[in-house]
Amino acid sequence: MSTDNRADDLHGDGPAATEQVGRGATEQFGRAVEPLARLAELGETLPALTPPLAAYVPAVQTGNIVYVSGQVPMADGALIATGKVGAEVSAEQARQLAQRCALNGLAAIHALVGLERVVRVVKVVGFVASADGFTGQPAVINGASEFLGAVFGDAGRHARSAIGVAELPLGAPVEVEMIVEVRPA
Secondary structure: OOOOOHHHHHOOOOHHHHHHHHHOOOEEOOEEOOHHHHHHHOOOOOOOOOOOOOOOOOEEEEOOEEEEEEEOOEEOOEEOOOOOEOOOEOHHHHHHHHHHHHHHHHHHHHHHOOHHHEEEEEEEEEEEEEOOOOOOHHHHHHHHHHHHHHHHHHHHOOEEEEEEEOOOHHHOOEEEEEEEEEOOO
């Protein structure tokens, strides 16, 4: 009977997990992935950090983990869109807004520790303000997930939840929070 390490790998303590941590998550296909350069290749730049709208901070670090507060699709201090997905906001538009939320999250990480220290994206949680009967939350949050994969390569692959909710702050259609692992300073 052969030993199967896949279950260990799901928990981050098998050979594949050790290999990933050992080689660093900013490496893809044997070459380094520099997140800021990759953003430029994608035609994106980090936006200015949006000041918190209530009593919280945009991101906090404990040990080698950075927790990013929920990011709504803000640009230049204003929401890009408001409304519920499946009613006032199309699923495709919400997908693009989820990407913007992820970009805003990267700005929060960069302001706190620098994107170059990101080892991997660990988890993304996406909230979708959903019209009655809308069930496409996973496809909407793919906008954030696929964007993070494009920026970080394999290190952008993550665990995820996509949740439909009745309302979000300020009437935002989408909100995304994330957890990332970083290298020591």
